[in-house]
Amino acid sequence: xxxxxxxxxxxxxxxxxxxxxxxxLHGVSLEIKKGEFVALLGHNxxxxxxxxxxxxxxxxxxxxKVTVEGMDTADEETIYExxxxxxxxxxxxxxxxxxxxxxxxxxxxxxxxGIEPKEIRRRVDEAxxxxxxxxxxxxxxYKLSGGQKQRVxxxxxxxxxxDCIVLDEPTAMLDPxxxxxxxxxxxxxxxxxxxxxxxxxxxMDEAVQAGRVIVMDEGNIxxxxxxxxVFSQVELLKQHHLDVPQATELAYRxxxxxxxxxxxxxxxxxxxxxxxxxxxxx
Amino acid sequence: MLxxxxxGQYFPGRSILHRLxxxxxMVLVLAAIVLIFTAFNFASMGLVVALVIAGMLLSGVxxxxxxxxxxxxxxxxxxxxxxxxxxxxxEPIFQWGFMQITMNGVYRCIFIAIRITALILCSxxxxxxxxxxxxxxxxxRLMKPLKLFRVPVHDIAMIMTIALRFVPTLLEETDKIMxxxxxxxxxxxxxxxxxxxxxxxPILIPLFVSAFRRAYDLAMxxxxxxxxxxxxxxxMKQLHMAGRDAVxxxxxxxxxxxxxxxxxxxxxxx
Numbered sequence: 001x002x003x004x005x006x007x008x009x010x011x012x013x014x015x016x017x018x019x020x021x022x023x024x025l026h027g028v029s030l031e032i033k034k035g036e037f038v039a040l041l042g043h044n045x046x047x048x049x050x051x052x053x054x055x056x057x058x059x060x061x062x063x064x065k066v067t068v069e070g071m072d073t074a075d076e077e078t079i080y081e082x083x084x085x086x087x088x089x090x091x092x093x094x095x096x097x098x099x100x101x102x103x104x105x106x107x108x109x110x111x112x113x114g115i116e117p118k119e120i121r122r123r124v125d126e127a128x129x130x131x132x133x134x135x136x137x138x139x140x141x142y143k144l145s146g147g148q149k150q151r152v153x154x155x156x157x158x159x160x161x162x163d164c165i166v167l168d169e170p171t172a173m174l175d176p177x178x179x180x181x182x183x184x185x186x187x188x189x190x191x192x193x194x195x196x197x198x199x200x201x202x203x204m205d206e207a208v209q210a211g212r213v214i215v216m217d218e219g220n221i222x223x224x225x226x227x228x229x230v231f232s233q234v235e236l237l238k239q240h241h242l243d244v245p246q247a248t249e250l251a252y253r254x255x256x257x258x259x260x261x262x263x264x265x266x267x268x269x270x271x272x273x274x275x276x277x278x279x280x281x282x
Numbered sequence: 283m284l285x286x287x288x289x290g291q292y293f294p295g296r297s298i299l300h301r302l303x304x305x306x307x308m309v310l311v312l313a314a315i316v317l318i319f320t321a322f323n324f325a326s327m328g329l330v331v332a333l334v335i336a337g338m339l340l341s342g343v344x345x346x347x348x349x350x351x352x353x354x355x356x357x358x359x360x361x362x363x364x365x366x367x368x369x370x371x372x373e374p375i376f377q378w379g380f381m382q383i384t385m386n387g388v389y390r391c392i393f394i395a396i397r398i399t400a401l402i403l404c405s406x407x408x409x410x411x412x413x414x415x416x417x418x419x420x421x422x423r424l425m426k427p428l429k430l431f432r433v434p435v436h437d438i439a440m441i442m443t444i445a446l447r448f449v450p451t452l453l454e455e456t457d458k459i460m461x462x463x464x465x466x467x468x469x470x471x472x473x474x475x476x477x478x479x480x481x482x483x484p485i486l487i488p489l490f491v492s493a494f495r496r497a498y499d500l501a502m503x504x505x506x507x508x509x510x511x512x513x514x515x516x517x518m519k520q521l522h523m524a525g526r527d528a529v530x531x532x533x534x535x536x537x538x539x540x541x542x543x544x545x546x547x548x549x550x551x552x
Contacts, residue, residue, distance in 0.1 A: 058502060080508050088506040095496045096503035100447040101415055107518035109507035120518040142450040156507060 002031040003069060003164065003196060004055055004086070010063035011050055024050050026219040027064065032198060034163065037190045039210035039227075040200045043242060047219045048200045052168040055198065056086040069163075084113060087157030089167045093149035093174075094142075102144075102152050103128065103137040109160040120159075127155040130193070131185050147178025151185055158189070164196035165189070171203065183209070204231075204245040208266050215242065232264040247271035292413050297342035298526055299411040304420035306527045310534045311408045317541050318400045323551050326544035327396060333537045334400050337407045351406045352399065363395040389551040414446040423521065436515065444500070452493065459488050 011025040024047045032038055042048045053059040054066050057073035068086055071078040087109075090096050099105040103124050110120045128134040131151040141149055150170055157165055167186065171179040183206060189195045199210060207213050207227060214224040217240045223230055231237070231244050234252045238244075244252070251265040251274065260281075261274050294300075299307070314333060321327040338348055370387020377383075409417070422439035429435050460470070463484050470481045 053502075056506060058506065080510065083506060083508050088503075090499060090503060092496075092499055094451055095499035098447065098500070098504060098507075099415065099443055101413070104415055104518070108504075108509075111515045111517060112508040112510070114514055114516050117516060117518055117520050120516065124518060140450070141447070142454070153503075160507065 003034040003036075004032040004066070004198075006030050006051075006054065006061075006064070006066045008064040009054060009061040009066060011047075011054065011059065012062050023062075024219050025054075025061075028216075028219070028221055029064075030214060030221065030224075032164070032196060034196055035190075035194045037187075037197045037209075037211040038199070039207040039213045040198060040216060041202065041204075041207045041213055041242070042216035042222075043202055046216045048216050049168050051216070052088060052166050052198070052200050055164075055166050056083050056088050058088065080113075084109075084160050085162050086164045086166060087160060087162040089150070089153050089157060089165060089170050091169045091172050093146055093153055096153050097141045097149065097156075100140055101137075102133065102139050102141060105141065105152060106137075106155045106159050109156055113160065123159045123161065124155075127158040128152075130158055130189065131155045145178060146174045147181040150174060150178065150182050154182070154185060154189075158193075158195075162195065164198065166198045166200070168200045169202070170199075171201070171206065179203075179206075204243050204248075205267075208245050217242070227266055228264045231266060291347075291409065293343045293347065293410050294413070295342050295411070297340060297411065299337065299341045299407065301524075301526065302411075302530055303521055303523050303527045304412050304416040305424055305521060306523065306530060307408060307412060308417070308420050308424065310530060311404055313534055313538065314404050315401055317538060318397050318404070320545065321541050322393075322545050323548045325548055326541040327393065329537055329540045329544065331396065331400060333534070334403050334407070338403060341407055341411050343410045347410065348403055348406055352402060355398070355402055359395055359398045362398065363391045366394045367391040386551075393551070415443065418442045418446065419517075419519070419521070448493075448496070451496075452489070455492060456485065456489055459485050 007029055009025055009028045010023060012021040012023040015021040024045075028047075028051065040048050040051060050059060054061060054073070055068070057066070057079050060074050066073045068082045071082055073079065073082055097105045098108050106124045106127055107120050110123055115123070124137075125134065128137055131154050133148060133151050133155060136144065136148065136152075141152060144152065154165070154167075154170075165186075170186075171182050174182065186197055186199065187209065190197045197210075199206065201207055208231070210227060212224065213227050213230040215222040215230060215237070222240060222242075223233060223236060231248045234244055234248065243249075245266060247265055247268050247270065251261045251271055255261050255263075260278060265271050265274055314330065314337075317330045317333075321330050338345065367383055367387050367390070368381055370384035370390055372384045372386045374382035374384050375388075412420075418439050421442070422435055425433065425435045425438070464470070468481065468484055470478065470485075473481070
């Protein structure tokens, strides 16, 4: 059964005075299954961040509906249960930490849920260990690096024991090392704890690592499928001014010059393999 | 540049004062401050001063740090005590024109200097040995009875927590904006007072804009983590009183008794 379901969702932000409402999502339907790793791809202004906020009811669709395990996000009775199950991590790690000590920040979610102190302690320790930040539990957040802060933010979500984490461009403000740390953490959570991951990104190399890729363009879903299926449609993506991973791009260009390189190359390793095979053949 | 302010700073440590229950510490410090202003002769005042000095030494924080925190208010101490010198009543011991100094004035002068100094040292002991989170936590718990009068105690504590959390973030940001504006040719070091105040505008506006943006993000992050006023939140860290808290309370009670006895049986000087 699908875990999150968006059914023909339309969304328009409240217009500023004297302006006409501008619709950012024009009837998006999608389904996310439990345990999946989905990348939501698209360039700025395509509606992917809006989509992120719809998944846990931070925004409500103007038309259509979003359900999380059958619970409508527009239902006020179940909204906190929805938010507990679907956590949201934002782009700027500085702006989502509440307390001035790491472990107290991680405890913020479970405290709001009214959980027993002993159980909170257990969850906080477990969450910090899951993101490899346990040694930093008594530090002040402002002394941590961007990648570390973002991992603390993720721990704050995990401590609520969610089924799904939505990450809205979590690596956009990080240096390459921070990006690797965060990506590694996300994959580990998906693999070891079975947490559903919805990763919103505009980095192609991050999308390639997902189980399924959904490409959005101007408020609609352009295409979806496994990374291989999606990135073999190079022409379609280019028409919509979207990038493809570098290795895919290289293979695509070589092929257009008449080299016998196969379709659907995703990473450097595959590209090197294909080139090697090609050279040996000649 | 903006970071060397000792007043209100916290020095992590394991001293007995660090380990006291923050609620007890807060109440005792308040009691000591009241005592400072109710000691009216040298014996009583001596007792209070001894308590404050004992606190300073027990805190394990270098005395240098306490002196540093005094530096900022040295002028206020000097000013108020000199002013008090001329407001004494009784027989003048020195007269020059309309100004006169009496024995009472001299005592007032000495007492006010001791009082302000002890007040600052006393609150420094509290902030030096208690982390900001412990302070807000203690405050929240001490204010709990106010809930009966519909005072939003939890919200107030939350506001304080967030304010403390964002002090370093916003300081860092201010430094960044200042550098950015300097790089664009802003001049902040010359001109008269008005000129200098005006030159702060290009720093304050971006700072405010970014603070509001942060506030929006933070509110969203808090809501995502189920912050709301309907449910009653729990606390991960529970406060427990221990033997040392009882000892501290007894010590302060003895000093209170001493001051009361001193005030009753000895003549009031100021």
